[in-house]
Amino acid sequence: GDSVTQMEGPVTLSEEAFLTINCTYTATGYPSLFWYVQYPGEGLQLLLKATKADDKGSNKGFEATYRKETTSFHLEKGSVQVSDSAVYFCALSARRALTFGSGTRLQVQP
Amino acid sequence: DAMVIQNPRYQVTQFGKPVTLSCSQTLNHNVMYWYQQKSSQAPKLLFHYYDKDFNNEADTPDNFQSRRPNTSFCFLDIRSPGLGDAAMYLCATSSLVRSSTDTQYFGPGTRLTVL
Numbered sequence: 001g002d003s004v005t006q007m008e009g010p011v012t013l014s015e016e017a018f019l020t021i022n023c024t025y026t027a028t029g030y031p032s033l034f035w036y037v038q039y040p041g042e043g044l045q046l047l048l049k050a051t052k053a054d055d056k057g058s059n060k061g062f063e064a065t066y067r068k069e070t071t072s073f074h075l076e077k078g079s080v081q082v083s084d085s086a087v088y089f090c091a092l093s094a095r096r097a098l099t100f101g102s103g104t105r106l107q108v109q110p
Numbered sequence: 111d112a113m114v115i116q117n118p119r120y121q122v123t124q125f126g127k128p129v130t131l132s133c134s135q136t137l138n139h140n141v142m143y144w145y146q147q148k149s150s151q152a153p154k155l156l157f158h159y160y161d162k163d164f165n166n167e168a169d170t171p172d173n174f175q176s177r178r179p180n181t182s183f184c185f186l187d188i189r190s191p192g193l194g195d196a197a198m199y200l201c202a203t204s205s206l207v208r209s210s211t212d213t214q215y216f217g218p219g220t221r222l223t224v225l
Binding site: 032034036041042043044045046049089093096097098100101102103 | 114116141150151152153155158160165200202204206212213214215216217218219221
């Protein structure tokens with residue numbers, strides 16, 4: 001079945017550091033790929049998405065590229081801020097269901 | 111702004127006392143989902159409605175039921191909450207035509223406490 005694997009957290013960075021959160025997937029067919037962010041006590045917010053191979057999703061300085069050859073969708077940001085501290089979920093969508101990774105907690109220190 | 115609304119944000123109930131959580135949406139999406147999220151875990155899909163068609167996940171306990179009286183509203187009923195049902199419950203919506211996928215938009219969640 002479909003699955004998503006993302007790097008274990010927590011990831012602790014200093015402000016303005018470069019961020020990478022790795023995400024790989026297993027799926028039949030051609031899923032859409034997503035990154036969601038969850039701030040403490042809140043629901044999930046869509047951060048970015050890509051619907052086909054080589055698409056790049058971007059939002060708020062975050063980027064991720066749909067790599068079919070490596071089945072990956074790594075999240076990157078060039079300069080993180082304290083306000084980026086949250087849990088990040090990678091997910092894929094095939095048919096109607098979302099399959100989530102386990103989430104990666106990011107802590108950004110001033 | 112079009113959005114997904116969940117009420118209440120925090121719900122406290124007693125062991126075994128039925129509870130209903132509410133979700134409404136102004137997006138006019140045809141699919142509505144309910145997820146359960148326990149601490150430090152990924153959301154787990156309980157069921158979804160595709161228009162009026164109810165789709166239950168195989169491992170969702172019978173204790174969990176849902177109703178969708180119209181396009182805008184969907185309810186999650188927990189008939190006899192146990193301590194293990196304490197969690198964040200997330201509602202999501204998407205706009206799907208058959209054989210396609212689309213983005214799911216989430217509400218802020220309802221945090222359920224069972225005493």
